[in-house]
Amino acid sequence: MIEQLKRMAVLAVVVEQGSMKGAARVLGTTASAVSQQVRQLERDMGVTLLVRTTRKLRLTAAGQRFHEGCAAMLAAARYAGEQLAQLRDAPVGELRVSSPVGFARHLGPALAPLLAANPGLSLHLQVDDALIDLVEQRIDLAIRFGRLPDSTWVAHRLGEMRMMLCAAPAYLAARGVPVTPADLLSHDWLRTAGGSLGATLELHGPGGAVERLRVQARVTSNNQLSLQQMCEAGLGVAVMGDLDVEEALKAGRLVPLLPHWHPPPLGMYALTPRPDVQPAKVRFAIEALRRAMAPSGPKMLA
Structure with missing residues (x-):
């Protein structure tokens, strides 16, 4: 035939x-x-x-x-x-992007120039903090942070997000402001769900000092935005990305703790199905995200 x-x-x-x-x-x-x-x-x-x-x-x-x-x-x-x-x-067709809930609001400013310059390109945004089946959902590009699961997908590094300790003013007024890393052990913690309520918190401080603390979480969630809302409601201390809490800090709904001590930053990646034959819509989207992450681009990651 x-x-x-x-x-x-x-x-x-x-x-x-x-x-x-x-x-x-x-x-x-x-x-x-x-x-x-x-x-x-x-x-x-x-x-x-x-x-x-x-x-x-x-x-x-x-x-x-x-x-x-x-x-x-x-x-x-x-x-x-x-x-x-x-x-x-040429970037045409539907671009299907998967993003965590907390970061999804930043994709508009990052991808708006690409969409404006290419009328034949449309965007479908799948927002979910759970690790969805990227193949089943026909995802072209998935935004992921931190340690990546083993996968046949290829990771393109976009930048990193600084992490910080945060709490609400009302919580600190009731429980006190921690002055040293050891003070954190007596506080309530909000953490992303990870199978165990206990976890090791790693903090990097002045002169290369490192502290590792075993903290017990009182509240866990698989949704970063929900954790931030609970943190703003005064339920405890949480590790947050500076990109996520920028507005809350400016508005005074959250306060940074121990400014000289920070958890390690989270790498930010775009996952794609294959490394060698990416369609233009995916290649252009990755470049748009990298420009948005660059120090000279829009202020997204400091």
Whole structure:
């Protein structure tokens, strides 16, 4: 069947070019090879398709009808190739992005210039803190932070987010402001769910000092935004990304703690299915995110 489809395409090119030699030039072969393909197609079909004279070729009645299907097949193949080339070379179609809840609001400013410059590009944003099935959801690009799970997807580093200790003013008024890392052990903690309420908190301080504290979480959640809201409500201390809490800090809903001590920053990555054949919409989106993360770009990651 595959060989027959190839011969049908050869016939369509022969008619399109008006000669065996013309078809040979287009196909990058010899006129003799083209003629052999046409003859074999006629043997396969059991009917004469072309009448050959010394000056020109003419389709028989059967060849005329058969050629219509061959030409349509060739046109469909060319159209498919053009569409694929467009996807490869220009950002068009639907870009499906997966993002954690807390970071999703920053994707608008980051991707707005790309969408404005490319009217043929649309965006579908899948917001979820859970590790969804990226293949099932047909995700083109997934934003992830921190340690990445083992995966066949490829990680493109975009930047990093500084982490800080935060609490609400009302909570600190009731429980006191920690002055040293050790003071944190007596406070209530809010943490992302990780299977255990206890976790080791690593803090980096002046002169390269490192403190590791075993803290017990009173509240856990699989949603970073919910943790921030509970932190603002005065339920305890939480480790937050500076990007997430920038507005809350400015508004006074949260207060940074131990300004000279910080948890390690979280790397920010764009995960894509394959490293070698990314469509243009994905390549352009990664570059747009990198520009947004750059120090000279919009203030997203300090």
